[in-house]
Amino acid sequence: MDLSELLASAIRMSIPILLAALGAVYSERSGVVNIGLEGMMITGSFWAAVGAYHYGPLAGILFAIMAASLMALIHAVVSVTFRVDQIVSGVALNILAYGAARFASIALFQRATMSPHVDGFKHWNIPLLDQVAFLKPLVTNLSPVIVLAFLLVPFSHWVIQRTVFGLRLRSVGENPLAADTLGINVYPLRYAGVLISGVLAGLAGAYLAIEHTGMYVEGMTQGKGYIALAAMIFGNWSPFGAMGASLLFGFAESLSFRVVEGGAIPYQFIKMIPYVLTLVVLAGVLRKATPPAAGGIPYERSGE
């Protein structure tokens, strides 16, 4: 087993975490903690399978994005408009997503826990580079979603750092009162942050179902939504940071598959690696991390 294959597998494993972590960046930068990412991913993975089963992979992606955005909309209404504790809202959303996916799975596939096989996109090879033997596993047989995910990283950086929208998004996450005083309407921006995170979490779920596994399986997200949150924190609330952290988590996960083949350590301990790594990473780095100042705090206009 050579290094480039391991790296290729790490990249594939990191994609759902990366997409969801990018979503978390938008949401958190606007000042809304989104622990409902897990639920949005579950929703995305299920509806991706529904769309892909009936109308092909592109429809799968669209279905996933729409369904996950609907979940995000609920999160925004509950936590931004009604100013309920954001973590409580997110946890409730996760419970709801679990039940709804099971329910819909019974209604549409006649079984609660999995969908039939679905076809993904035609995979790409990157021309020229695929001639280099060492790079071959990295640049051949690529899902378009992988390419899209990596393109979204610099794009998100540009949006957040260089556009008016990004500036406003950050301002309502840092100091909503000041932003409001300057005539920036806080609520629509926070809605936008949460909805973008829903779109990306839906895409993450869709990748898992139609590109990675070829079907929907209950519990296939395995806490990746939470790990994505940790990746976003580890990445210091920035797209490039989130990418680095996601690759690390993806690497840990792909490594765990390789170690199982060895068999010296009981596989249950191998399965713990991503979660333990998350804990270690959070315990090690958080001190120097700087979250948005108003993250997690509902904004209330005075005089309302």
Place this chain on the structure above:
Amino acid sequence: MKKRFKYLLLEIASPFIAILFAVLIGALVMLVIDKNPVEVYRTMFLFSFKRLDSVAIILFGMTPLIFSGLAVAIGFKAGLFNIGIEGQYLIGTFLAALAGFALKGLPTFIHLPLVILMGMLGGMLWAWLPIYLKVKRGVHEVISTIMLNYVSFSLIHYLIADVFMDKQQGLAPGVGNPIIRLPKIAATAVMPKMHSFLSNFGINLPQHVYLNWFLVLALLMAVGYYFLVWRTPFGYELRAVGHNPAGAETAGIKPGAVFFKAFLLSGAIAGLTGLSDLLSYFGYMDLDFPRGYGFTGIAVALIGKNGPLGIVLAAFLFAFLNRGAEGVQAFVGVPMETIVILQGVMILSIVVFSSVMGRYIRQQEKKEAALGSAAGKPGVTVGAQGGVK
């Protein structure tokens, strides 16, 4: 005084309005799959409450939920969100099971309490790391407890399947496969059922009901929770920290120390969650030991607004929903998952309603205060989600 009463009424009414709202959403879901909601809800009620044994099954079902609800609530009161009940009670159940089968020859009055204490110890142990990481390293307890839940699933799997699996299960030769489970607990560690006690009052429960004394322990725990949180100095500190950690610190309370105590206590109560099933129903722990009490506990604490009576009632509500779900699945062909959706919607609507209601009450009180401060002080407003932040 009249006004205060009106606000109190509003606060009590808000969960009921929210439940009603969730019931309506549930009805919509049923309409989508072509079922008559009235019929479904009617079946739920009749199936659950028409027979005495069914009521006793609901009481048995609410027992773990009271423990997990209280465990979540005590965290909320200190401003901590313990999503780790799930892992904590699995570890607690495991340690209890270990003490239950490994120790032999002890009399019941020593063995049973010891096993129960082991359960609490296990929960506490699993709660220690997240609160340590929070206080010392600033790791948010929500993420760390969720990660530890996943770790506990694998760890328990390993301990049951690879280390302590019962290899001497009495199987007829050549028939079936052994279950992957721990050895059975000793008879001295079994929690007795309430049947013989209840028969003194003319209530005769059939043998297939497992209602046991853990229910009484859970109710006592709720009473104890009330005294601890509202009637002791520690409870005062707990609420002060939960309300405003910085403010509490100014008043000479160390938030870190309170966080530690509250979270370990939460873990200890969480450790009791699985024991009713372990010590009175299964008698052993296997890979399919009931999961999810921790998550339902969050809902129970939220709906019960972190109050002891509210938690007991909410636990009853969820036990009824679970029981009713079995009924509607069997008799009207509505999947049980409908009820999970109902629960999710219920949590969301309850937090929204109580937040809106709390804000309305605060506004009214502010207005009153502004309208020439009347004789009595308006008093400290109980924020609707005061415990959650």
